[in-house]
Amino acid sequence: MTLVAAALVLWALLWLLNVRLANGSASGTRAVQLGVPLIFGLTLLVMWELIVRGLNVPGVILPAPTEIVARISRETPTLWADFRQTFLKGALSGYAIGCTAAFLTAILIDRSDFLRRGLLPVGSFVAALPIVGTAPILVMWYGFDWQSKAAVVVLMVFFPMLVNIVAGLSETTQMQRDQMKTWAASYWQGFWKLRLPAAMPFIFNGLKISSTLALIGAIVAEFFGSPIVGMGFRISTSVGQLALDMVWAEIVVAALAGSAFYGIVALIERWVTFWHPSQRR
Amino acid sequence: MRQVFPVVVVVAVIVALWYLACVPMNIHTALTDAERAGVAVTPEGAAVRRDMSAIGLALANPGQWGDTLAQDKPRLPAPHQVVAELWDTTVEKKVTSKRSLIYHGWVTLSATLLGFAIGTVAGIVLAVGIVHSRAMDMSVMPWAIASQTIPILAIAPMIIVVLNSVGVQGLVPKAIISAYLSFFPVVVGMVKGLRSPDAMQFDLLRTYSASRGETFWKLRLPASVPYLFASLKVGIAASLVGAIVGELPTGAVRGLGARLLTGSYYGQTIQIWSALFATAILAAILVALIAGMERATLRRMGLGR
Incomplete structure (x- = not known):
């Protein structure tokens, strides 16, 4: 019980500290802006640890953070193999194929007004559908290995990407396009020099949305069948064995991989679209 | 035309x-x-x-x-086979039958709606807190944004099993996953919306000596409505996906996700495809409903086109 009380006291203290920091004179500085969320996250972790230990919560319901960390360090080779199978093979290859296909389709749509009016409504309709549901079909067609996961990812990222790229390509004003015309620019010159750069913020928005979808697709597809390696496979079998610390370990890996993937895309975005108002500081 | x-x-x-x-x-x-x-x-x-x-x-x-x-x-399966199966399992079968897609769809839909309601209300409450407390804004907001990059669905099997082991079964675990998925889009959208009035408008209310509460009800909340609806549309689609994935890991026997799973176990491809189209139709109806509400509300507020 004392541990639980300690957790609550700690919560109150650190929260007070955060309130002081946030409303204090130094609240605009970068250190505070980074520190406040870190303190908050740390508070949650410590409270989790103390409450789990204080109330003797069994490990099959909620393992303590230290147990999860111990499990991660013990099972690093397994986790790495799962990461390679699901993320590097399944999610990344599907992401690359899906985004490329969406890009080529978007150019096709862009060149033909008929396709734009026909395919775009269908595309945005499909983008709102629960595409994860196609996973059992694709697993049946492409087998249990990573190819079927990549196929699910391709389907999941294709439509959000398509809608975003097409929206981006129509971002330039008539005036700018007329300017290109007065310079006698060909379609491709106008495309590479004016419309593609103007579309970049939209394209990166799509790439960022898709980066999350790719990982979700690859993991959920493994629930429908996989070789005996992979993050989704490990999660579903560990849940069956009530080895919840292993499940949490996989979730930590998935979270790290997901945010790192997103972060890298965001960094490239900053590098490519440095001219855009949202990137100025 | x-x-x-x-x-x-x-x-x-x-x-x-x-x-x-x-x-x-x-x-x-x-x-x-x-x-x-x-x-x-x-x-x-x-x-x-x-x-x-x-x-x-x-x-x-x-x-x-x-x-x-x-x-x-x-x-x-050919398109007409899927359509025939859809017709057979929705219109021909009794609604209470285990083979009726309407029955399975209702199981999934009820979890979706419950979760969506919980997630939306919680999201709005948190957003209001974030807008009014600087400490909460600085502590919670970065995590709310970061959490969107995490494949949350990976947690679904665990939530189901853990809640099952403490005795909670059926609708609630699926609804929690749905709520979790619709929660963050609503928080992020609402925070954006509640902050969307510009400084001029806030200054105007200051000159009227409006209190914080009055500013909230008369300026912030109305201004946030378009943003709320935009995130509701994302949220309801996410809720449906959450409910379906929530049905996968326990080998559930009811719901559209269960239809997908049993279909893939027994190689009943026509059943998978018809379940898939049922989820698509359901998602389309839900999004269209929200879009309709959005249009009606915005028109009443004088914001509609």
Whole structure:
């Protein structure tokens, strides 16, 4: 019980500290802006640890953070193999194929007004559908290995990407396009020099949305069948064995991989679209 | 008409391609069945055909094309088979029947709606807190944004099993996953919306000496409505996905996710496809409902186009 009380006291203290920091004179500085969320996250972790230990919560319901960390360090080779199978093979290859296909389709749509009016409504309709549901079909067609996961990812990222790229390509004003015309620019010159750069913020928005979808697709597809390696496979079998610390370990890996993937895309975005108002500081 | 015609053409092309794809996809089993029934096929013997390309086989046996569209467990069911199955399991079956898609759809829908309601209310409350407390804003907001990059669905199996082991079953665990998925889009959208009035408008209310509460009810909340609806549309689609994935890990016997899972266990492809179309139709209806509410509300508020 004392541990639980300690957790609550700690919560109150650190929260007070955060309130002081946030409303204090130094609240605009970068250190505070980074520190406040870190303190908050740390508070949650410590409270989790103390409450789990204080109330003797069994490990099959909620393992303590230290147990999860111990499990991660013990099972690093397994986790790495799962990461390679699901993320590097399944999610990344599907992401690359899906985004490329969406890009080529978007150019096709862009060149033909008929396709734009026909395919775009269908595309945005499909983008709102629960595409994860196609996973059992694709697993049946492409087998249990990573190819079927990549196929699910391709389907999941294709439509959000398509809608975003097409929206981006129509971002330039008539005036700018007329300017290109007065310079006698060909379609491709106008495309590479004016419309593609103007579309970049939209394209990166799509790439960022898709980066999350790719990982979700690859993991959920493994629930429908996989070789005996992979993050989704490990999660579903560990849940069956009530080895919840292993499940949490996989979730930590998935979270790290997901945010790192997103972060890298965001960094490239900053590098490519440095001219855009949202990137100025 | 100018609007609809291209869409109809594209959909028709997709359906035609689908029919075309059925022939090579199903030709292997179609030929095996035909050979068993005593029909001459080229080349003879399933072992010879196994390694041959599907398109070559399809071209060599035009007589069997009809059979590829009418199999029990095809690799790719033809559109009319899926439509027939949808019709059979929605209209022909009684609503209480275990084979009725309406019954399974209702199971999934109720979890979706419950979760969506919980997630939306919690999201709005948190957003209001974030807007009014600087400490909460700085502590919680970065995590709310970061959490969107995390594949949250990976947690779904664990939530189901853990809640199951403490005795909570049925609707609630699925609803929690749905709530979790619709929660963050609503928080992020609402925070954006509650902050959307510009400084001029806040200053105007200051000159009226409006209190914080009055500013909230009369300026912030109305200004946030367009943003709220935009995130509700994202949220309800996410909720549906959450409820469906929530049905996968426990081997649930009810719900659209369970239909997908049992279909994939027993190779009932037509059942998978019809469940898939049922989820698509359900998602489309839900999003359309929210869009309709959005249009009506915004028009009443004088914001509609």
